[in-house]
Amino acid sequence: MRALQVQLLAALLCLFGLVWPAVPPALAAADLxxxxxxxxxxxxxxxxAQPQLRRPSGASCYVLRGTVTxxxxxxxxxxxVFAQILDxxxxxxxxxxSRVGSIGDVPPGDSSFALRLxxxxxxxxxxxxxxxxxxGFKAPVRTRAGAYDDLLPLEQDVAS
Structure with a gap:
């Protein structure tokens, strides 16, 4: 009887493992x-800056720059990139x-970034x-684009 209980418990644990899969290590998030x-x-x-397109309420163009490691x-x-920006x-x-924008892929080491806000x-x-x-992630989670395809023309200007 005890052996049957152990086998039943093992079968349930295996079934639970199949029904409740863990996040694959390749997709795990990486904090920088x-x-x-x-x-x-x-x-x-x-x-x-688009001065001709400003609405009556208005918005000012700013560039958030930094280094990501x-x-x-x-x-x-x-x-x-996430940040709480305070006046x-x-x-x-x-x-x-709190999400201020996407900087795409980050190679090992230090990299500069720029985001328009x-x-x-x-x-x-x-x-x-x-x-x-x-x-970010250790493997792509969205469709891959070319070198600058994932940046709008305005962000391409800021990045260079």
């Missing part, structure tokens, strides 16, 4: 560190949003940052 973060106004000649030996792919009074600049016009600076981090 971000440093040297700055938020600067877009240059006035930058097409991203991948301590591993393999690239981290489909990487997103001079300590209020969030981007309401209800629309900050509500009249937001008082200087800006500060908290909880700045980057998170």
């Amino acid at each position: 560190t971000v440093s040297q973060v700055s938020l600067e106004p877009c240059p006035s000649a930058d097409i991203g 991948n301590p591993g030996r393999k690239p981290v792919v489909d990487t997103d 001079a009074s300590g209020e969030p600049v981007l309401q209800n949003r 629309a900050v509500p016009a009249g937001t008082p600076g200087p800006f500060s940052f908290t909880n700045v981090k980057a998170r």
